[in-house]
Amino acid sequence: LVVVATPLWAGQAPLSSWQDGSSRKAIEAFVAKVSTEGSPAYVPPAERIAVFDNDGTLWAEQPMYFQLIFAVDRVKAMAPEHPEWKAQEPFASVLKGDIGKALAGGTSAILELVGATHGNITTDEFDAAATAWLETARHPRTGLKYNEMVYLPMLELLDYLRANDFATYIVSGGGIDFMRPWTEEVYGIPPEQVVGSSVKTTYEVRDGVPTLVRAPEIDFIDDKEGKPVGIHSHIGRRPIMAVGNSDGDFQMLEWVTAREGASLGVIIHHTDAEREWAYDRDSHIGRLDRGLDEGPDRGWVIVDMKNEWRQVFPTGGK
Template identity: 65%
Template sequence: MNRRTVLSALAAFTAFPVVSALAQTPAADPLPSWNDTATKKAIVTFVERVTKPGSPDLVRAAERIATFDNDGTLWAEQPIYFQAAFAFDRVKALAPLHPEWKDKEPFASLLKGDIKGALAGGEAAIFQIVTATHSGMTTVEFDQIVRDWIATAKHPVTGRLYTEMVYQPMLELLAYLRGNGFKTFIVSGGGIDFMRVFADRVYGVPPEQVVGSSGKLNFELRDGKPVLMKLPELDFIDDKAGKPVGIQMHIGHHPIAAFGNSDGDLQMLEWAKGGGGVRFALIVHHTDAEREWAYDRHSSIGRLDKALDAAQAMGWTVVDMKNDWKKVFPFGSK
């Protein structure tokens, strides 16, 4: 028996049990925090249809665009939007420089801890708070202020850092999609400069893949150095019908999958489902009062009314947080 015959025989002998063992080893579950319900199956089925070679629904990688809302979809949004908490803290920090705020609404109420009273002025009051706390500085200065705040600020109910209040199942979903050739974008009503500070570290979404509301900027030379100043003027609101507009302006591709949780996401989901081929739309329904919060149609935060009706009428996938998720947050056991 020559050397080649011996090596071939050895290869055949040793290869068989290895291949057999591999064939019997199940693939790791990419979505371990999701229960094996129809929701999880719908996600996996969609991904396989658009990524499996030879599939009649195969979508080339360049067109595998998935857009995600942030507040209430990727991280919690109760009892107030986290960026609002940032703005309220900034009012307190800036108060010594503005003694007139003690007698001027909505700042007077905020400084007394009366959030409801501060917001009684509606959109005008919110605009005053946002412009006072998000402008009058360079983009670099604002970036550092957000970094310092988010490194220490804690949720008023759980006592956890806001960046810990992310949904573990959604983190897994982001990774699962990217592992299958998707490019994931955040498309949120929140401030674009605010979210870009932490999106990469928390979600794996780089700054250039974040779409959000924005204020106007102005190029200036300060001591001979170029800076971008944040002005007290709104430029774009990335919410409701603004979301498809923001997607077109910033991304330039029609998403084939969109994920949201409120009426503010309705048009984004409609836009994603309106293209040709296989499309996917998912609504996160907050149904778990024990591990998170239970709210939908009558909530002032993250109201889910028209979008829930649309999801049911159009056959979109709806996450029942209580029953579909084994675990909600990265911390804790459930």
């Protein structure tokens, strides 16, 4: 891994890859007021919980969710054991390299891909598969490892919050078991602070070995209305700060910023077609429409990536 335990930005001032713009000022003002004893907005450390979406918020998500690329790569790797896939959609199109056609089936096609590639496997085997893929796979456009396509300003923000006694959590529509093998090394977020979508999992003793087995069946989708539910289930307290990038985060920001006492909602707006990608209202991936309409009136901070971030990826990138 290139992004290692000693952060690349170590020794620099906090948030140094953020321009001194309105978003940075709002974040710093919020952290100052909740961290200052005697401040009317003071929040004790144990309640300083910040939740972060992952895809499009902490790492990139174009040209499609990285976990979906993982699923596509696994279909190819598993194809020799599944000759029937040559005649069966969405697998046939994936094997022909026509991902657009494979995904034309929408959610049911995605669920089929995920079920076949993420289920019928032990949690240890799945962990190893995700880890091996991240070591070897490269992004089609940048040639970077996927875990190098994380946003430097967000790594700095996570660090800055933790330095101010916040606990940082991921709350993502992505798979909880897909993220946990690498979030600690890349983001400094340990497995127990990762909330995500999951498949049904059962406990079995196989040949005397206690084993957790993933079924090819979705158990929980941690997106939209699911995000406050996932937070309640895993954390059991209402966070004081939420950061997302799409309408899939709307309910999470709504719930967090409706709490009594100080709170902060932040939306990362993808405005930088040169260094990253520019997309919002009309995008199939990371669609951001209602958040742009209602966010400002709700007091949410809208981060303009192009104009507010000095650098996007730690190692350069696109």
